Amino acid sequence: MRMILNSEPAVTLGALQPGDSAEITGFRVSGEQMDFLIRLQEVGFIVGERVEIIGSAPLGKDPISIRVKDAVYALRRSDADLVLVKRSGNS
């Protein structure tokens, strides 16, 4: 679909580790998850936005907490894999 904007090997948001920063480049789309994808964008996960992985849950290192637009959200890694990113730094 048109929404996949980058042609580089994709890094997904769900693969990042606490301390990593990245820029959102696009989304992996599948029909069922459309509503969720729209909601992600509504709360601030939009193309071009910078995100930072703040931490992960104590058990299983999943979900992860992500800072975007002055707010912090918790997402499961599998759900965060819908978001394609370009790594821009890590600690």
Added chain:
Amino acid sequence: MKKRIALVGTPNAGKTALFNSLTRSHQRVANYSGVTVESAEADFDLPDGEMLSLVDLPGAYSLRPYTEEENVLAGALKSSGFSGMILVVDATQPERAIRFLLEVLDSTDLPAVVALNMSDLATKRGFEFDLVQAAAILGVPVIPTAAIRKHGLSGLIGALGVALRTQQRKKQALLGAPAEVETVEQITGRILEFYKRADAVLKKIMVRKGLPDDRSRSIDRIVLHPVAGPLILILVLGLVFQLMFNLAQWPMDLIDSGFSAIQGLVSESRLPPDFKSFLSDGIVAGVGGTLVFLPQILILYALILFLEDFGFMARAVFMLDHLMGKVGLHGRSFLPLLSSYACNVPGIMGARTIESKADRVITTLIIPLTTCSARIPVYGLLISAFVPNVPVLFGLKLQGLVMLGLYAIGILSALLMGGIFKRLLFRGQRPPLLIELPSYKRPSLRSLFRGLVYRIQLFLKRVGTVIVSTSVVIWILLSYPKSSGGEGALVDQSYAAQIGHWIEPVLRPIGFDWRISMALIPTFAAREVMVGTLSTVYSLQEGAAVSDSGKLSLLLKTEWSLATGMSLLVWFIFAPMCVSTLAAARRELKSTRYMILMIFYLFALAYGGSFLAYRAFL
């Protein structure tokens, strides 16, 4: 007709705090037809003395509904029920808030004022706003507020008064009205466009000097620490239960003796005997039996509200999601399940905050397996009758361990059934988790109190109607037909006794005779009534009052076998003996089929479990 004003904002923007600070303390529950989400509504005055009504609509991230609660907001704004609105914006998260603000302003033409809330915090964090410029660009007044400190409220109300009289806004619909069916590209385009405009607006009205606030991050380093985090969670939960049981004891005794006193007054009055019995054994006993748990519900709710306000509950969901996912549950199910330990009804009502239908249904279905306080008197009676209080380990006594075991069986079977329902009903679905971890805030006592009052109102409204009507039906079953042999023979020949004889063959294999079968009937109004019914039945049989539970438990010990006692104990873990819970489930899920499934599987578990217990102890 009083004008109604809508209070609109994103979650965690301090909307409810603003509602509590603006309005008089008397609040009502506002209902919308066809939906199950209620909003609080209360009055406030304009400077010119006109009285208005403020409705605290559910928070939302967008007008495009994603949850049941957001549906309510979208519907309410489309309705013609409001004369104006107060838009609450979190000044510490300006981008997301302004995007939502633009979306709302764009889609309605109601007179509006903006409350730039938490402006004190925003100033501390280095945000500076040009309010004159903001009002000019947005076309509505922008008033800085700090709801909890009650700053800026009179300015806000004044501006609202002026806006209601003079403001002329047009629905801008700059992006065109949303079509009925939109493609994802169109929706995404709309979101991006609003963000672009929000960005442009913010560039003109805001400068940012400070860095993001790091205090919440530092707290999270401890609260979400790999080792300390889970320990803190366990400690907090342990403390919540400890407080719920210990603090509630005294007020519960007080309520109990209050209702006994009312029953005493009724029996001494000169009313006709039938009517006396109706009032005392029907209404007062039914209502009192439920109200007695109000202190526990209040304390549990107060603690949950406190932890939620503070920001801890979102972290608990964050930490537990992985674990709950293992059995097919969603992290969001944690809060409803926790609330249901005082009473299952508010737990089921709390499940409405879960976004996905699958998780909402599963959570509701398993809530009756959590040990609500109504089971405690029955557990207490049966344990004291049949379990010897011998020390077992480290000074722990057997009776306490059995009680703990009953709780454990409850939660383990809830988790197990959750996994089974997931596989049977919603195979393969794993609805996503998206939850904001808000910055930590000091909870406001006033908000806490108002929130508590509101939830209690909801609870009483729900339970009141069901309990009263069920109590009446059960009283009739126990009191009619009238026998000729005087008071003594009354219960033995009642419809309830007939039903008891009638269902005895079914319950015989699990060790229940017709008396127990009969005593089970009134427990549909409230489980704890079992204790009262048993004492009535055995008083009549013994010819002497068996009023205190000590005597009753001694009597049960001689009348029943150990196997019967254990079987009944297990029965109360599982059996769906509470009409209010069933009614709440049906209403919240808008489905009779799920309610029937709930009744069926709970009876199946109860019967199977009791059968095993009966055989094991026979």
